[in-house]
Every structure is written in C-alpha cells, then in structure tokens.
Amino acid sequence: VRTERDAAxxxxxxxxxxxxxxxxxxxxxxxxxDASTVAEAKAKIDSAAAELSTEMTPGSFGVRQTDDGQSxxxxxxxxxxxNSVAPPLVIHxxxxxxxxxxxDLGAAYEGPAGHxxxxxxxxxxxxxxxxxxxxxxxxxxxxxxxxxxxxxxxxRRLRAEAHIDRIEGAKTFAVGHISDADGLITVESEGVFIxxxxxxxxx
Amino acid sequence: VRTERDAAxxxxxxxxxxxxxxxxxxxxxxxxxDASTVAEAKAKIDSAAAELSTEMTPGSFGVRQTDDGQSxxxxxxxxxxxNSVAPPLVIHxxxxxxxxxxxDLGAAYEGPAGHxxxxxxxxxxxxxxxxxxxxxxxxxxxxxxxxxxxxxxxxRRLRAEAHIDRIEGAKTFAVGHISDADGLITVESEGVFIxxxxxxxxx
Numbered sequence: 001v002r003t004e005r006d007a008a009x010x011x012x013x014x015x016x017x018x019x020x021x022x023x024x025x026x027x028x029x030x031x032x033x034d035a036s037t038v039a040e041a042k043a044k045i046d047s048a049a050a051e052l053s054t055e056m057t058p059g060s061f062g063v064r065q066t067d068d069g070q071s072x073x074x075x076x077x078x079x080x081x082x083n084s085v086a087p088p089l090v091i092h093x094x095x096x097x098x099x100x101x102x103x104d105l106g107a108a109y110e111g112p113a114g115h116x117x118x119x120x121x122x123x124x125x126x127x128x129x130x131x132x133x134x135x136x137x138x139x140x141x142x143x144x145x146x147x148x149x150x151x152x153x154x155x156r157r158l159r160a161e162a163h164i165d166r167i168e169g170a171k172t173f174a175v176g177h178i179s180d181a182d183g184l185i186t187v188e189s190e191g192v193f194i195x196x197x198x199x200x201x202x203x
Numbered sequence: 204v205r206t207e208r209d210a211a212x213x214x215x216x217x218x219x220x221x222x223x224x225x226x227x228x229x230x231x232x233x234x235x236x237d238a239s240t241v242a243e244a245k246a247k248i249d250s251a252a253a254e255l256s257t258e259m260t261p262g263s264f265g266v267r268q269t270d271d272g273q274s275x276x277x278x279x280x281x282x283x284x285x286n287s288v289a290p291p292l293v294i295h296x297x298x299x300x301x302x303x304x305x306x307d308l309g310a311a312y313e314g315p316a317g318h319x320x321x322x323x324x325x326x327x328x329x330x331x332x333x334x335x336x337x338x339x340x341x342x343x344x345x346x347x348x349x350x351x352x353x354x355x356x357x358x359r360r361l362r363a364e365a366h367i368d369r370i371e372g373a374k375t376f377a378v379g380h381i382s383d384a385d386g387l388i389t390v391e392s393e394g395v396f397i398x399x400x401x402x403x404x405x406x
Contacts, residue, residue: 013238014231020248021224021231024255025287028217028224029264029278031255035216041251045223048244048251052227052234060310060317060358061232075232075313077320084228085288085311107263108288110278111330114263117280118333118345119326126322127314142321145350152344155263 004070014074014082017052021084029107071136078127089124089160091131098163099131105155116153118187121178125189128160133172133193140172143192153178153186162189170195207273217277217285220255224287232310274339281330292327292363294334301366302334308358319356321390324381328392331363336375336396343375346395356381356389365392373398 024045031038061075061082074082079089085108089101103124111117126145133140162176172195177188227248234241264278264285277285282292288311292304306327314320329348336343365379375398380391 013241014234017231017234017241017245017248020245020252021227024224024248024252025228027252027256027259028220028287029283029285030259030261031217031220032258032260033255037254037257038216038220041254042220042223044247044251044254045220045227048247049223049227049230051240051244051247052236053230054240055235056230056233057235058233060313062313062316075310077312077314077323080232080313082232083311083313084231107278108286109280110263110265110283110286111280112344113265117326117330118348119329120280122325122329122348122350123320123322126325127320130321141315141355142350142352144352145321145325147325147345147348147350149345149347 004066004068007066007070007072011074011081018080018082018084025084025108026106069137078123089127091128093131096163097132098161099128100159100161101128102157102159104157107155110155112152114155116155116158118147118149118153121149121153121187122147122189124160124178125162125176125187126191129162129174129176129189129191130193132162132164132174132176133195138195140193140195143171143194145189145191147187147189149187151184151186154180157181165190207269207271210269210273210275214277214284221283221285221287228287228311229309272340281326292330294331296334299366300335301364302331303362303364304331305360305362307360310358313358315355317358319358319361321350321352321356324352324356324390325350325392327363327381328365328379328390329394332365332377332379332392332394333396335365335367335377335379336398341398343396343398346374346397348392348394350390350392352390354387354389357383360384368393 064072074080080086087103091101109120160178165173165175172193175190177185179185267275277283283289290306294304312323363381368376375396378393380388382388
C-alpha cells in the first residue's frame, strides 16, 4: 500500500470481511441452534479461516502509513476497520479540539446483564480522551486514566465525547464521558496523555 | 439449562464455536489473500452466520444461573467462553483473597504497533480487580478505577493480578497490575468496587 488510492482499494477488499466476522461474533454468542447445526457452521468457519490464512502478515497488523502520510490503524481494537473486535468507533474532531463519537455496542461487549462491561467503557474512554491529544504525526500514549462509574451503561446506542482541559509541555489533560440514548451520563473520566519520543509506542 | 450437567453439555456445543470465531478474528485482521479468495471466505462466513441465526436469544446472552446456583457469564466480554471477543480470561482465586490470571493477547487487542491498546489493559484490570470483590451470589460493580501506564505492554503472554487493600462496608478497595513475559510491571491500577442492591447491574 503506497498511496491513498491503494489504501481505498485494500479497504474495499478487507472491510466487508471484518463486517461479516463482526456479525458472526454477535450471532455465535446468541445462537440456540442444535449441536449438528453448530458443527456444520463451525466447519464452514474453519474452512474460511484456512483459506484466509494461506497468506498472512506475521504477528499483528501494526500501524501502517501510506507514502503520502495517511495513517492506517486498521488493526486497532477500537477504531480498526479490519478488526472485528472494534465496534469500530469513528471519531469526529471539532475545530475547538473536542472529539465525539456515536456508536452501538451489542452482545459482544456485555458485562452485567444487558449492560456494557465497565472495562469496555474504560477502553472507549481511553481512546476517545486520547484522541484529543492525537495529532497527525504527533501521536500520544496514556499516562494515567481515572474513571468514575455513575450508573450502568445499557447496551446499544451510546455517545462518547472528550475535550482538552489543559496542555502542559508534552502532557495533554483531557476530560470526557459516555452518555446513553437518553443523554444521561453513565461514566466520566479524566486522563493525562503524553507525546512520547518513541513513536513505536504511540496509539 | 437447569443443572450443572446441562451447562457442561451446552458448553461442549458452543465453546468450540467461539474458539473457531476467535481464530477467524485474528486471521481476518492479518490475511493478505487476494480479493476473490476473500470473497469466497466471506461467503462461507455469511452462510455459517445464516445457519446459526435461525434460532437466537434476543438482545444479549445475559448472566444466567443454573438451578443449582452456578453462574454462567458465558457472554461476558472478558471471561465469556461463548464470546469470541473475550481472550477469555480464566481467573484464579487464592485463599488470601488475591486473584491472578495468565493470558495471551494477539493482533485483535492491538493499539500501538505490536502493543496492547491501553484501553484493553484498563478492561482487563477492571475485571481482575473487580474479581477480588466478587463472591458467589454477592457480585460487585466498579465505582472508580485509576490506571497508571508505566511502559508499553507488548502483545502475547501477560499476567494480571490483584488483591484487596481494604474493605469498608459495601466498598472493596483493590489494587493490581499487569506484567509482561519478563515479569516487568507495565500498568498498575487501583479501584473501588461496590456491592449494589440492584443485582441486575452486577458484573
């Protein structure tokens, strides 16, 4: 992948695959079909996996760059379009430095019955707060993160938003929260994000 | 599912399916096969999904109980054996109240290249610290969680452990950390976990 156009071609091939796997994850948690139907479906999944694994990147996807500087975090567990574990979040950056994202979490993200796992709220907030500090070519890693759980976060439609409280040298102090479909804040968070010298460790 | 024996039968049907989907998640991130091979594999995945979706629990798996009181958090995003997003973690409880788990995180949990996403570390720590407060029939939810990132957490073999610092009424104060294959602590955490009156919101 060298240009933005190549990236679009690649994305058109692999993104629909991730979408199908994402749907399969949800169904495989909730299915109640009998043992023989499960066995048949499993055989198809294993066959698909065998076909796909004939040519693979070793280890992990990594964070790739096109020659024209576009970052492709396609394997990222929160925003990666090739990672079916990722919802994936689409993060919007406003001109005032704030960020927000609307997303939908289903059965795959459950903790308490019918509710998002508290740790998934932490995962989302880590990424969304960190996105306030992220600049193209100037990524950031989490220094500290504090999360306060105000009430249960129901599965399905949610919003996360964050803004910069202040910047001190290499440190960005961000605050943010998750709110449910009724606009109630369920979890709030603050974090310190650092621009490291070692880019290999950046988000 | 009514008895522990029924639960074992069910688990024998659905756990191998989750294992196959988990493997597919990893492969679908890393595959480099061409467009037509992807399309063939995707057709098999969609076909398997269609078979499995003919009979499904609506919404999410929930936290089910057998008649003999065994809790089945099989849909849980951290420990659920039917949830292919979960590694899944197996948490060991020691007699002194401490807990630990050895686990392996691959490409699906990536943030910085070659490293675990900081938010996934938070997800694991939320669950593992919370497990110190969890008792059968007396579950706990997270009140607050604070996480300090000391260094990057490399993908693959990791350990998380936690213990109770103190208990004050319904609040359990827990501390813990994640360490890498060399035993270096990468992330440390403290949290307050609460036994709620509303069990529907428990982990």
